[in-house]
Amino acid sequence: MSYLNIPPHDLNDEERATYEWQIWVPEFGEEGQKKLRGASVLVSRVGGLGSVVAYELAAAGVGKLVLAHGGDIKPSDLNRQLLMTHEALGSSRVASAEKRLKELNPRLEIVSIPENINEENAAGIIEQVDLVVDCAPLFEERFQMNKECVRQRKPLIDCAMYDMEAQLTTILPGETPCLSCLYPTHPERWKREFPVFGAISGTVACLGATEAIKTIANFGETLTNKLLLCDLRSMSFRKISIAKNPECKICSNI
Amino acid sequence: MKVKVLYWAQIKKAAKTENEVVEVEDSTTPRQLVKKVAEDHGDPLRGFLLEEDGEPRKHLLLIVGDRHVNWDDEEALKDGEELTIMPPISGGSK
Ligand SMILES: [Zn+2]
Numbered sequence: 380m381s382y383l384n385i386p387p388h389d390l391n392d393e394e395r396a397t398y399e400w401q402i403w404v405p406e407f408g409e410e411g412q413k414k415l416r417g418a419s420v421l422v423s424r425v426g427g428l429g430s431v432v433a434y435e436l437a438a439a440g441v442g443k444l445v446l447a448h449g450g451d452i453k454p455s456d457l458n459r460q461l462l463m464t465h466e467a468l469g470s471s472r473v474a475s476a477e478k479r480l481k482e483l484n485p486r487l488e489i490v491s492i493p494e495n496i497n498e499e500n501a502a503g504i505i506e507q508v509d510l511v512v513d514c515a516p517l518f519e520e521r522f523q524m525n526k527e528c529v530r531q532r533k534p535l536i537d538c539a540m541y542d543m544e545a546q547l548t549t550i551l552p553g554e555t556p557c558l559s560c561l562y563p564t565h566p567e568r569w570k571r572e573f574p575v576f577g578a579i580s581g582t583v584a585c586l587g588a589t590e591a592i593k594t595i596a597n598f599g600e601t602l603t604n605k606l607l608l609c610d611l612r613s614m615s616f617r618k619i620s621i622a623k624n625p626e627c628k629i630c631s632n633i
Numbered sequence: 634m635k636v637k638v639l640y641w642a643q644i645k646k647a648a649k650t651e652n653e654v655v656e657v658e659d660s661t662t663p664r665q666l667v668k669k670v671a672e673d674h675g676d677p678l679r680g681f682l683l684e685e686d687g688e689p690r691k692h693l694l695l696i697v698g699d700r701h702v703n704w705d706d707e708e709a710l711k712d713g714e715e716l717t718i719m720p721p722i723s724g725g726s727k
Contacts, residue, residue, distance in 0.1 A: 515723065516723050517723065518721065518723055521723060539722045539723050540722060541642040541643065541720075541722040542642060544641060544642050544722070545722075546719075546722060561694060561701070562691075562692045562694075562721050563691055563692070564690075564691045564692045565692065566690075566692040566720075566721040606694075606701065608641075608717075608719075610641075617699065618699065619696050619699050619700065619701055620699060620700045620701060621701040622701065624703060
């Protein structure tokens with residue numbers, strides 16, 4: 380039984396030709412492609428992580444992306460926020476992201492929201508999608524998305540990184556621990572500036588996009604009830620078993 | 634008995650080491666071990682691991698071997714086991 384039941388969307392000849400090589404992937408096939416085509420995903424912040432998540436999902440043929448990210452492009456974005464360009468310095472981040480994604484996939488439907496996720500907008504934005512990939516730097520945003528995904532029973536792929544270390548988990552509300560199960564109290568002392576290479580955030584983003592594709596097309600084994608820890612300084616990967624917190628304030632009653 | 638403590642991300646910097654082997658009494662719980670390394674190291678590690686009142690910061694993730702454990706888990710560590718202490722990390726960008 381799959382958690383998400385995306386109605387398959389017919390493919391046209393251009394789409395069949397574009398996605399031919401991935402349709403060859405065993406267990407995915409044309410059925411998987413039709414589900415991607417029918418799916419909608421929120422990528423929250425299209426920075427170091429989210430730029431690459433959005434790019435991979437656009438390349439894979441997801442039907443609709445909702446992008447939420449406030450602010451304008453700064454020079455310090457350009458070592459990792461791959462949907463931003465030098466030419467577009469000083470202009471809107473989501474506008475640059477939308478333009479780049481459309482160059483790759485003009486069939487893609489994009490909803491660009493020039494705001495970060497907050498308490499007021501979270502519910503309405505998440506109502507527009509089937510699945511959320513969380514690429515936010517601040518815990519307030521992460522907890523907001525977690526709470527709303529639990530309320531709307533939508534899968535949340537949580538990607539995080541610091542320096543050359545990363546962690547990843549796929550949250551299916553009701554079936555797996557949520558973010559608040561892992562962090563029962565709000566972390567307050569962690570700053571949002573952090574050391575990062577684009578190759579590291581990009582790696583984590585590709586892992587997150589892979590989780591999104593598997594969750595939508597319902598194949599393979601996802602990081603449900605698991606936390607993947609990656610130390611890219613030593614190239615060591617560990618999969619940790621995680622469990623629901625029976626006292627979780629967000630998900631224990633569902 | 635001896636147990637190994639592994640530090641991640643920001644707290645690795647505060648501990649100035651990736652891991653260390655610590656001699657502890659039998660029946661030490663993960664929570665007690667966090668308090669012990671915090672007191673042994675002092676600041677800055679102590680400030681990352683403990684609240685002002687000396688109790689552990691509950692937004693840290695504790696992992697014994699390959700299993701996440703809750704703060705109120707009273708199961709004692711076993712000789713040779715590894716405790717990983719992870720700070721909350723987020724990432725993304727501004
Ligand atoms: Zn929970």
